[in-house]
Amino acid sequence: MDFAILVTITGMVVVFAALIFLTFCIWLMGKLLSSFTKPKQPAAPKTEAKPAAPAPKAPAPVANATAGIPGEVVAAISAAVASMMGGKPFAVRSIKRKKQTRPAWGAAGIVENTRPF
Amino acid sequence: MDFAILVTITGMVVVFAALIFLTFCIWLMGKLLSSFTKPKQPAAPKTEAKPAAPAPKAPAPVANATAGIPGEVVAAISAAVASMMGGKPFAVRSIKRKKQTRPAWGAAGIVENTRPF
Amino acid sequence: MDFAILVTITGMVVVFAALIFLTFCIWLMGKLLSSFTKPKQPAAPKTEAKPAAPAPKAPAPVANATAGIPGEVVAAISAAVASMMGGKPFAVRSIKRKKQTRPAWGAAGIVENTRPF
Amino acid sequence: MIAIACVLIYLAIGRGFEPLLLLPIAFGMLLANIPVANLNSYAAPYIDPVTGKEMAGSLIYYLYQGVKLGIYPPLIFLGIGCMTDFGPLIANPKSFLLGAAAQGGIFFTFIGATMLGFTPQEAGSIGIIGGADGPTAIFVTSKLAPDLLGAIAIAAYSYMALVPIIQPPIMKLLTTKKERAVVMETLRPVSKIEKIVFPIMVTLIVSFLVPDAAPLVGMLMLGNLMRESGVVERLSKTAQNELMNIITIFLGVTVGATATAERFLDPKTLKIIALGLIAFCVGTACGVLLGKLMYVLSKGKLNPLIGSAGVSAVPMAARVSQKVGQKENPANFLLMHAMGPNVAGVIGSAVAAGVLINICK
Amino acid sequence: MIAIACVLIYLAIGRGFEPLLLLPIAFGMLLANIPVANLNSYAAPYIDPVTGKEMAGSLIYYLYQGVKLGIYPPLIFLGIGCMTDFGPLIANPKSFLLGAAAQGGIFFTFIGATMLGFTPQEAGSIGIIGGADGPTAIFVTSKLAPDLLGAIAIAAYSYMALVPIIQPPIMKLLTTKKERAVVMETLRPVSKIEKIVFPIMVTLIVSFLVPDAAPLVGMLMLGNLMRESGVVERLSKTAQNELMNIITIFLGVTVGATATAERFLDPKTLKIIALGLIAFCVGTACGVLLGKLMYVLSKGKLNPLIGSAGVSAVPMAARVSQKVGQKENPANFLLMHAMGPNVAGVIGSAVAAGVLINICK
Amino acid sequence: MIAIACVLIYLAIGRGFEPLLLLPIAFGMLLANIPVANLNSYAAPYIDPVTGKEMAGSLIYYLYQGVKLGIYPPLIFLGIGCMTDFGPLIANPKSFLLGAAAQGGIFFTFIGATMLGFTPQEAGSIGIIGGADGPTAIFVTSKLAPDLLGAIAIAAYSYMALVPIIQPPIMKLLTTKKERAVVMETLRPVSKIEKIVFPIMVTLIVSFLVPDAAPLVGMLMLGNLMRESGVVERLSKTAQNELMNIITIFLGVTVGATATAERFLDPKTLKIIALGLIAFCVGTACGVLLGKLMYVLSKGKLNPLIGSAGVSAVPMAARVSQKVGQKENPANFLLMHAMGPNVAGVIGSAVAAGVLINICK
Numbered sequence A, B, C: 001m002d003f004a005i006l007v008t009i010t011g012m013v014v015v016f017a018a019l020i021f022l023t024f025c026i027w028l029m030g031k032l033l034s035s036f037t038k039p040k041q042p043a044a045p046k047t048e049a050k051p052a053a054p055a056p057k058a059p060a061p062v063a064n065a066t067a068g069i070p071g072e073v074v075a076a077i078s079a080a081v082a083s084m085m086g087g088k089p090f091a092v093r094s095i096k097r098k099k100q101t102r103p104a105w106g107a108a109g110i111v112e113n114t115r116p117f
Numbered sequence D, E, F: 001m002i003a004i005a006c007v008l009i010y011l012a013i014g015r016g017f018e019p020l021l022l023l024p025i026a027f028g029m030l031l032a033n034i035p036v037a038n039l040n041s042y043a044a045p046y047i048d049p050v051t052g053k054e055m056a057g058s059l060i061y062y063l064y065q066g067v068k069l070g071i072y073p074p075l076i077f078l079g080i081g082c083m084t085d086f087g088p089l090i091a092n093p094k095s096f097l098l099g100a101a102a103q104g105g106i107f108f109t110f111i112g113a114t115m116l117g118f119t120p121q122e123a124g125s126i127g128i129i130g131g132a133d134g135p136t137a138i139f140v141t142s143k144l145a146p147d148l149l150g151a152i153a154i155a156a157y158s159y160m161a162l163v164p165i166i167q168p169p170i171m172k173l174l175t176t177k178k179e180r181a182v183v184m185e186t187l188r189p190v191s192k193i194e195k196i197v198f199p200i201m202v203t204l205i206v207s208f209l210v211p212d213a214a215p216l217v218g219m220l221m222l223g224n225l226m227r228e229s230g231v232v233e234r235l236s237k238t239a240q241n242e243l244m245n246i247i248t249i250f251l252g253v254t255v256g257a258t259a260t261a262e263r264f265l266d267p268k269t270l271k272i273i274a275l276g277l278i279a280f281c282v283g284t285a286c287g288v289l290l291g292k293l294m295y296v297l298s299k300g301k302l303n304p305l306i307g308s309a310g311v312s313a314v315p316m317a318a319r320v321s322q323k324v325g326q327k328e329n330p331a332n333f334l335l336m337h338a339m340g341p342n343v344a345g346v347i348g349s350a351v352a353a354g355v356l357i358n359i360c361k
């Protein structure tokens, strides 16, 4: 029994320690990267961050945009979006043209051939 | 030699015993299931069972339906059907809308995600 | 050191011996097969071999055909062809209707079924 | 036993309980319990005492080595990594806390199992059912208490299938109407570089702190790196499809075939099934309770319903959060917020698995 | 030997003899017979007597373990199960009898081989050629007489390719014009539940009666259950495609590479090839003869031509029945009726395999 | 070590250096160097000295056996064979000579490595980097000097990625403007029968002369025969896709995981990287120089630029020849002519590998 409680305490402490440390590192990475990349693309984030500027502390764009629309309709649309987006909620935002790091003929070579083996 | 004949007899007896037993079990299953399901869906089987009602004990719909059509035509059609149906002769009859046993959003989850692993 | 040089000499000799022998065998195979197949299809090879008959010893059809066209254009087309043909430069020439060695229904059987296992 | 296997087959096909694993598991159980046929996971090669000839082990025995040696579960995690988008977790790293809290079910059940007389090894394997992660549960059990593999795998996958039934009452009980109606702020977009750094960072941190979790987390993150890098699409596609399918068949059948009658028809099995349910419930409750705490601390910005998604069972638990939340406020769209704790729960239970293996092995 | 391998390659490519297996088999034979290269299935790891260093076995040796330990054939059966529709057999279970009768070729040849001086183990392996089922033949031979693997596999696959040439004369000889012209009643539709219960029932019954057939029948039926359940399509697709293709390459090459000169260039090989042909012919005849009996008993409702399909060689033998029947009556459509005995023959030869392994091992 | 692994991950993802292999290799290296986690290729199963319990090896250890026993590289060659068109080589068999000459880099580096104090086994493994063929390099190194696997694999794949940077200066230095501008005659069409006979002939000849090259060449040619025969498309498709992808993941991760700090952080590694570059340069130069000789002998019909393609690195090196040639004469289309030496180089380095294994093992 004592052993079990000891294991439980150790376990929860380690799990929390590991995940809190991860939280901190990921948060730090986010800060660092955004401080690097921010100056380069100042326009885009701004418009994204304030989709509905006049409403201060807007809970969410969705809720905002639905003012005056009956709840049922919103529910239906929301459900449709949910079912379409499935497990990849950021599909649309994160679509990006992949950086072409090689000249085209090199890239083609990688795709279609035996080269890398 | 004697050993070989013994093996042969044993072998054929076991093979026949096993497969006759299977014959019986499968036949029994068919009977049981049809007695269960018949009352529930009385309309469908009827129309299927009597594709050409006026001809009692019709040997087969195909033969029946071909009365008055020259043999060559039937052969051609039959061959075409055979080549199309390949190893799955019942393809058409057994197509069924799969029973949706979960609500749609649950089913979608199963298809598109990592869930069951 | 002496050992290393010995290995190098042995190595290069074996590599060259093997590949020269291969060169010879492949060349021989080409000769033998063309002597077998030539008589059967005398028309096709001729027209292929002399795409531009009036120019004796034409270096290559491509170069031939480009007389009078500015280099840049040729380069662009050539590059396009190169990128399309990728690692399979003979794609077009070697396309052939596969010889049907079985009656159609047999061939179909092979493709679509469990047979060969 | 054969009847139990048939019931499981019915649950898999007729009720759609995680059929990808429950169907092979059930069929493996069926095979293992046919007398004389000797198609169980323990039928090792042996020397015939009469003839002195070497006899091969059963097919199942050879395929089972991948479970016994801990090879299959990490390879399945490789495929899962290729399928998982950690974006929501990167955008809101606080989700990690909810993913940690939901592991409470594991350790609570560990205490309960010890009290019921299970050895620490067995208790750890039973507790891990609360991680709601099949491969993690099988990995831990194969190392600590392989005799329980059948019962634990069946309990884990069955309860994962039942998440939409188990979780909502607990979630409603522990939250107020107001809390459930909280609409959360849209998550920030996550850059490609963050998604690439994330798997490397997680591998390093988790493996340093809990080395025994390294095979699971390492493979999960390799898969994710293959996915996010975008340069090895052909590898990623094969890892998440053909490789994972092949391993799933082998894993399912051989785990099922560990459940021979003398191992499965034991009062232990019933206790395991009961404890597994407790583990799921407590895990859900812990997640929701930490959610409530964070709701208070964040001054009402965080919806505690997303805490229940911390048990893993990706993405079913996140969908449950979404559904329960939408009942209060039809315009509420919690799914993407719940995906954060949901994928954090996978990492969390791998960490818990590492701790249990380290202590109990 | 190399010349023989080249002839087999020609048969596979130029004549289309079961190329999926005969091409790898022939190439394996080629590799195994290159002097010094040591690329045969017996090149085990060894300790170098001079240096005392441990030397690895050949690539082929390692891949061959899947044959030796009886792993590949059941896995191929798993894929076949995913591809096979047992519907016609369920609709007309009497087909099982025809599938049983056609195994007569196996046991007749067993007697013949014993008379020619083969050991019971060898005779059993030769007889199983008459089962017209590649994986079954390889499974039995790998257990009873592995030295004959090459010859038996080549004979089995060659004769399977020759089924459209071997069977028709025998079928015509044994049947009257009237019998061949019989038009059979359309089969009843088979419900999904029957198709799901069928594989479970067959696994249980066959494994109880003939435990040694359990690995083959069990995997065949697991595959079929995966197919018919409709809930694990991604597993079923991989099992019948990628998994089966990988195993086929490994199986073919390594079975071919057992055929080293000292094993293959033996008068035995010629006898095996002759006996294999006899097995096919007798099996066909037995099937047709039981068909004739059932024709009489059913008062002319059963066309005896479908009996020949009982030898397996799915679906070629069923197509032969169809073709021969159509020659008499162009409107006759026997294919679906012949598929019943055809798939029953697969189960029948697996049962016969179990009997032979049990008695001769 | 972890920093080095991160740099390699950057090279793979950010710079596109052969990511299909460099990414798994780098991640394997990362895993192998996490303290305590014990995820390296050497973590064999062991008996715990305290408890006396048998402990399983690491996941990586088990997957590594495919490298150690020489199984993965030939299977990758099987897939490459299914992808490769030897048509240009058959049409112009003289290309074999260029493919032979380019192996000069291997043996020149062998001398250099011996002079720097490497053992013959190590020198052979280093030299083979000049073959510009990943699986060949890994096959040789796993047999001769497995401790160098990490360094050699990384060097080989990195330089293969750098071929478009390494080769052009050497090619320009050694050729005149006139030579580079040579336009070659169109290659003759190659019949299907030649393409089918070719793999059989190459297997036989190479295996007879250099038996140690047989596993690599045999599998390469089996793959090519499967491709050209056209009758086993489903096998060929699986071999070049799923099977190759699975093996690539396992090979990459486990080769990377051999690079533990004590093996990799060694002055040897720097020497290997330097020697590898020399091997590539000398190989390129040898190819071009023989090209120049053949230019003279053929009275200006052969463009010496195609000689550099003899180092393999299919098809990148052939594309480099094409690109350099087109700079002189935009209408020049050397690609198909360069593919001949290019694929000959694969066979050439397999032969060189066989020689090195035979002498140094």
Ligand code: NA
Binding pocket: D130, D131, D132, D133, D310, D311, D312, D313, D345, D346, D347, D348, D349, D350
């Ligand atoms: Na979890």
Ligand code: NA
Binding pocket: E130, E131, E132, E133, E310, E311, E312, E313, E345, E346, E347, E348, E349, E350
């Ligand atoms: Na059969």
Ligand code: NA
Binding pocket: F130, F131, F132, F133, F310, F311, F312, F313, F345, F346, F347, F348, F349, F350
């Ligand atoms: Na090379």
